Amino acid sequence: MEKDSSFLFGGISFNRKKFASDFNRFKWKNTADLAEKLQLIEKEHETIDNSLEKLEFVKNGKSEMEDEANTSVGKKRKRKEKGTVSDSVEGFAVFKSSKLKKEVASEENDQSVNELVEGKKEYFRQLERDAIFRKMHNIHVSGSNVPSPLHSFAELRSRYKCRSYLLRNLAELGFKEPTPIQRQAIPVLLSGRECFASAPTGSGKTFAFVFPILMKLKHTSKDGVRAVILSPTRELASQTTRECRKLAKGKKFYIRLMTKQLAKSGDFSKLRCDVLVSTPLRLKFAIRKGKLDLSRAEFLVLDESDKLFEPGMLEQVDFVVKACTNPSILRSLFSATLPDIVEERARTIMHDAVRVIIGRKNSASETIKQKLVYVGSEEGKLLALRQSFAESLNPPVLVFVQNKERAKELHDELKLEDIRLDVIHSDLSQIQRENAVDNFRAGKTWVLIATDVVARGMDFKGVNCVINYDFPDAAAAYIHRIGRSGRAGRRGEAITFYTEADIPFLRNIANVITSSGGEVPEWIMSLTKKKWRKHRPRRETISTQPDI
Numbered sequence: 001m002e003k004d005s006s007f008l009f010g011g012i013s014f015n016r017k018k019f020a021s022d023f024n025r026f027k028w029k030n031t032a033d034l035a036e037k038l039q040l041i042e043k044e045h046e047t048i049d050n051s052l053e054k055l056e057f058v059k060n061g062k063s064e065m066e067d068e069a070n071t072s073v074g075k076k077r078k079r080k081e082k083g084t085v086s087d088s089v090e091g092f093a094v095f096k097s098s099k100l101k102k103e104v105a106s107e108e109n110d111q112s113v114n115e116l117v118e119g120k121k122e123y124f125r126q127l128e129r130d131a132i133f134r135k136m137h138n139i140h141v142s143g144s145n146v147p148s149p150l151h152s153f154a155e156l157r158s159r160y161k162c163r164s165y166l167l168r169n170l171a172e173l174g175f176k177e178p179t180p181i182q183r184q185a186i187p188v189l190l191s192g193r194e195c196f197a198s199a200p201t202g203s204g205k206t207f208a209f210v211f212p213i214l215m216k217l218k219h220t221s222k223d224g225v226r227a228v229i230l231s232p233t234r235e236l237a238s239q240t241t242r243e244c245r246k247l248a249k250g251k252k253f254y255i256r257l258m259t260k261q262l263a264k265s266g267d268f269s270k271l272r273c274d275v276l277v278s279t280p281l282r283l284k285f286a287i288r289k290g291k292l293d294l295s296r297a298e299f300l301v302l303d304e305s306d307k308l309f310e311p312g313m314l315e316q317v318d319f320v321v322k323a324c325t326n327p328s329i330l331r332s333l334f335s336a337t338l339p340d341i342v343e344e345r346a347r348t349i350m351h352d353a354v355r356v357i358i359g360r361k362n363s364a365s366e367t368i369k370q371k372l373v374y375v376g377s378e379e380g381k382l383l384a385l386r387q388s389f390a391e392s393l394n395p396p397v398l399v400f401v402q403n404k405e406r407a408k409e410l411h412d413e414l415k416l417e418d419i420r421l422d423v424i425h426s427d428l429s430q431i432q433r434e435n436a437v438d439n440f441r442a443g444k445t446w447v448l449i450a451t452d453v454v455a456r457g458m459d460f461k462g463v464n465c466v467i468n469y470d471f472p473d474a475a476a477a478y479i480h481r482i483g484r485s486g487r488a489g490r491r492g493e494a495i496t497f498y499t500e501a502d503i504p505f506l507r508n509i510a511n512v513i514t515s516s517g518g519e520v521p522e523w524i525m526s527l528t529k530k531k532w533r534k535h536r537p538r539r540e541t542i543s544t545q546p547d548i
């Protein structure tokens with residue numbers, strides 16, 4: 001396990017007045033400013049180092065700071081998320097200002113004390129470097145002893161002895177730099193720590209959990225399942241399996257998708273499986289029916305964890321979690337939206353987990369231009385959609401509706417037009433759903449009408465525009481739907497139609513828009529925020545055809 005750590009100052013409060021000079025030293029505005037501060041800090045180390053050597057607690061080999069920090073770990077979590085002065089740097093300022101004034105012990109030094117002092121000095125430098133680096137990449141962490149973030153993929157070899165095949169595969173995929181979530185979540189998992197992670201849509205969370213699994217597995221399974229990844233939909237499970245295979249290319253890992261056939265096949269006693277990707281229901285079925293044994297699983301990932309914790313899925317997830325009985329299993333939760341309630345629930349099953357948040361929690365990707373469009377009525381929506389297609393259809397476009405009935409209606413309404421159109425919803429067969437996804441991916445379909453079955457996790461490259469034909473039923477649904485566009489740093493667009501029925505919930509979406517840098521009219525911001533449960537109003541039919 002790694003030695004690097006930043007928990008020491010996790011909970012020390014910071015008096016800005018008292019330590020104004022220290023505070024100003026760490027008050028930065030931009031990346032260039034940060035680099036300058038880094039240099040400044042390096043210079044100041046000499047003075048600090050000299051003083052450090054004289055401290056009694058260092059001589060005694062006992063870290064008073066650790067004790068001090070341990071008493072208040074977690075207190076600053078809220079403040080951390082706001083992205084104020086980075087935690088360890090802040091703590092360092094406190095330490096520097098208070099400890100240096102303390103009594104100084106005798107000048108006698110022996111070699112072991114020197115070594116200890118050297119170790120401490122390097123440790124502080126590392127804390128500062130980590131804090132600054134995290135600040136630059138908008139990474140917020142909490143938890144004890146958080147491993148240093150990755151500066152490059154090459155570091156995976158020097159720090160973790162990463163196998164060449166993995167680095168080769170990353171290069172073949174065209175990945176030059178780790179994304180912020182990969183920079184922090186990969187070291188956390190590789191250090192054997194459990195993890196809650198939240199990062200914007202399209203920011204590379206899949207590889208952030210797949211990579212450490214493949215690295216840790218090393219050899220192919222002789223029997224049993226070694227890693228389990230749960231996804232809320234079949235489409236996402238299938239995509240994750242494919243991504244996992246891409247990264248494992250050249251290595252004979254057994255990476256399996258729990259299909260209906262496999263779930264029904266019965267005898268899992270001889271199953272060799274390194275990574276098993278499944279929806280919770282299929283896995284529960286397989287455990288029950290086929291006596292699939294997960295007792296040796298070393299990893300459990302709950303992808304789109306907030307969705308998995310919703311009623312309806314929670315019971316199945318709970319069943320799977322309980323079936324993974326290996327006491328040293330590493331569990332991790334990933335999602336672009338991670339409500340506090342999910343974290344609280346998850347904490348009950350996790351041990352000493354590290355929390356990694358990229359940017360602001362529960363916000364949309366900043367690369368998406370978001371627009372709200374008033375359409376008055378259902379009829380108005382159809383007119384607005386036709387008009388937008390006529391004026392500026394820029395495929396691929398995803399159109400989200402409230403339910404499968406409405407998906408069918410809108411498809412029927414538009415299918416005779418000169419647009420390559422398709423539809424996906426849960427009433428279609430597995431093959432039909434797969435074809436719809438494949439054709440959209442391949443560019444054969446220009447416009448895909450969809451329910452929320454493809455709202456989460458699906459990585460359709462280059463979706464130019466997401467249209468919320470029907471207003472989403474929650475802020476999280478909005479963030480995930482529009483996140484099918486603007487992925488991996490690309491630009492995207494999201495248009496949300498709203499009618500009178502949706503106005504009470506407009507402010508919630510407006511907040512998401514403003515928190516990701518967008519603008520909304522003043523009158524919307526002055527609406528009161530309505531606490532929403534699922535907003536699924538009864539809507540008039542889309543169909544303009546007379547009933548026969």
Ligand SMILES: Nc1ncnc2c1ncn2[C@@H]1O[C@H](COP(=O)(O)OP(=O)(O)OP(=O)(O)O)[C@@H](O)[C@H]1O
Nearest residue numbers: 175177178179201202203204205206336457459488
């Ligand atoms: N380091 C990287 N450099 C460049 N592209 C990357 C990198 N890591 C992942 N990607 C690409 O970014 C895209 C989005 O990744 P991914 O699907 O993992 O996002 P996500 O964060 O899981 O999104 P969502 O919240 O919607 O599930 C994918 O096409 C993936 O191949």
